[in-house]
Amino acid sequence: MFQVGDKIMYPMHGAGVIEAIEEKEILGVKQNYYVLKITTGSMQVMIPVEKAEELGIRAVVDACELDDILRNAAKPDSDPSTQWNHRHRVFLDKIKTGNIHDGVEVICELASRSLTKTLSRGEKAVLDQARQIFISEMMLVKGITEDEANDLLDQMVSC
Template sequence: MFKVGDKVVYPMHGAGIIEAIEEKEILGQKREYYVLRFPIGNNMKVMVPIDNCQEIGLRRVIDKSEVQNVLKLLRSSCTAMPANWNHRYRANLEKIKSGNIYAVAEVVRNLARRERERGLSSGEKRMLENAKQILISELVLAMEMKEEEARQLLDRAFA
């Protein structure tokens, strides 16, 4: 499905690059794994079983042409969110888990606006930062830019 050098998104972790494909024996079972390196943050490496990729939701990073659609979504009006904090948190978590960049961008947009207007709980603040980091990681790889440039691009979308 993917090859070494491909830029992919691992839901809940963000965008990374496939550095290697390795066969490992874990718990007595031999499997092939993608070795992903996440250039944003702490340069973490993760091994993803190749046969679980679709279940996990591993997908290619969007191309440059789609970035404008993401930025347009960030500038658009908020969608209705549950008033109850717990319901809102769960709905947003499901969107982030989906790995869909538009769903993650929607969470970022809605929580950023809510933070400006009413403030967020500590849990939602962490969720906003996590969602932003996931979005920034994909923008970095899609646009081939530095993390700070991607963060500024995101911030300008809210201005």
């Protein structure tokens, strides 16, 4: 169980800080909820404590692991002949895992692909989403601004 002040990652939404743990009654059922303030934007999310693990909630990575990821981002190795709708599904599935390595793989793959081909609207949306999720975690782990996190990510994908 996480505590108030813990920094956590919520797949598909990004990283944030638990501001409170509140008991709420919804549809006649009382449950405890994490009140999570997402780092980027002004979104606040309530997550049922009992479903946190099922939803893929995890603690943010530590600074050493993040630095390692930034230094050693995986080079894309997917089959360029794969149809865009299949790639789109695979990329979304990777983002939904909440695994930071899967998210970085999506970013690197789509950033690399954008150098040789125009990304479809769906691919651009997936790339933007994956970037925002990763940036939100970088901001919390490194204690940096969104612009600084964007710059670090741009350096990572340009290597």
